[in-house]
Amino acid sequence: MTTFDDRERAFEAKFARDEDMAFRVTARRNRLLGQWAAARLNLTPEETDAYAKAVVQADFEEAGDEDVIRKLLGDLLAAGVEIDDASVRRALEEKSVEARRQLMGEA
Structure with missing residues (x-):
């Protein structure tokens, strides 16, 4: 029973480590x-x-990424930045890869 435990x-x-890494x-x-x-907003x-x-x-x-995409797209369009949904989603994917690389470099 000890081996199973x-x-x-x-x-x-x-599982806890994987969830923590996904959150980070x-x-x-x-x-x-x-x-x-x-x-893009010149802040x-x-x-x-x-x-x-x-x-x-x-x-x-x-849950999910739609709330972030909605915020970014809304803010950018409201500021007069010409951008579309696909560009924001592409940036999301690129930044996801970059974030994972950064965190793996820290480990």
Whole structure:
């Protein structure tokens, strides 16, 4: 029974690590997306930091990425930046890869 218990604990620990890493990648990705959008909005460094934090917060509105995409697209279009949904989604994918690379480099 001990072997089974050890395996179960190991599986639970791996699951917890994987979930933690997924959360950290998503949060980093959203911060990078906020910085990407802030550059298109010509924000100051202080405004960029605040905006990146707002994008991270926007991800807690609902499950999935639609809340972040909606925020970015709405803010960019409201500011007169010519951009479409596909461009925002492409940036989301690119920043996801970049966030994962950054976090793997830290490990």
